[in-house]
Amino acid sequence: MIEADFILRTRTSYDAIAVEYDELARDEMDRKPLDRAMAGAFADLVRGRGPVVDVGCGTGNLTRFLHERGVEVFGVDLSPGMLALAGKTLPDVRFVEGSMLDLPVPDSSVVGVAAWYSTIHIPDELLPQALAEFHRVLAPGGYALLAFQVGEEPLHLTDALGHQIDLLFHRRRAEQMARLLRAAGLPTHARLEREPEDERAPQAFLLARKDVTD
Numbered sequence: 001m002i003e004a005d006f007i008l009r010t011r012t013s014y015d016a017i018a019v020e021y022d023e024l025a026r027d028e029m030d031r032k033p034l035d036r037a038m039a040g041a042f043a044d045l046v047r048g049r050g051p052v053v054d055v056g057c058g059t060g061n062l063t064r065f066l067h068e069r070g071v072e073v074f075g076v077d078l079s080p081g082m083l084a085l086a087g088k089t090l091p092d093v094r095f096v097e098g099s100m101l102d103l104p105v106p107d108s109s110v111v112g113v114a115a116w117y118s119t120i121h122i123p124d125e126l127l128p129q130a131l132a133e134f135h136r137v138l139a140p141g142g143y144a145l146l147a148f149q150v151g152e153e154p155l156h157l158t159d160a161l162g163h164q165i166d167l168l169f170h171r172r173r174a175e176q177m178a179r180l181l182r183a184a185g186l187p188t189h190a191r192l193e194r195e196p197e198d199e200r201a202p203q204a205f206l207l208a209r210k211d212v213t214d
């Protein structure tokens with residue numbers, strides 16, 4: 001399969017920084033009560049109803065948060081380096097290499113899709129394809145949870161955490177994402193925006209829901 005350049009660059013970049021990312025981000029959820037509130041609400045909504053996929057799970061920060069709250073979660077990510085560390089932390093959880101543009105997940109098979117700072121690496125023209133994948137894999141009445149940086153312009157990083165990388169971070173407005181989610185059949189159910197803490201930009205959290213009759 002021929003892969004788009006940005007996919008190769010994203011995978012290579014995260015493979016390079018996986019160890020340092022894991023060290024830096026490991027206690028993120030503990031430090032950020034508002035982020036935890038949205039992720040906790042998502043956990044309460046999906047727990048006990050069926051499997052949940054953490055798309056772009058990275059080293060498994062959100063995966064661990066959900067797993068510890070009794071959610072039947074598995075992870076999908078582009079980067080084998082990030083996935084290897086996730087697997088070490090959570091040996092009982094299934095992690096699969098794959099892309100959110102073509103999820104290795106059957107139709108209507110999950111009750112939740114989490115994309116916690118992962119749609120940030122999808123260019124605008126392909127974002128509808130990723131959201132269509134979220135809709136496809138979600139069972140009717142299932143929830144999608146998205147976290148992303150708010151802004152207009154993408155940020156291009158060429159070095160981070162002591163490594164050379166080539167990563168584009170697509171910042172978006174919450175309203176813009178809500179519009180795209182609605183177009184994909186995932187109307188927004190709840191939204192939270194907060195000011196930056198240790199980040200460079202404000203942060204947005206959207207919880208969307210696939211209609212029960214969909």
Ligand SMILES: C[S@@+](CC[C@H](N)C(=O)[O-])C[C@H]1O[C@@H](n2cnc3c(N)ncnc32)[C@H](O)[C@@H]1O
Nearest residue numbers: 014056057058061077078079099100116118121
């Ligand atoms: C900023 S990290 C977030 C990781 C984790 N969700 C967290 O909050 O710590 C972004 C992750 O998204 C993954 N990613 C980027 N594009 C992806 C794609 N098209 N499909 C699957 N994963 C992707 C990267 O490999 C990386 O692990």
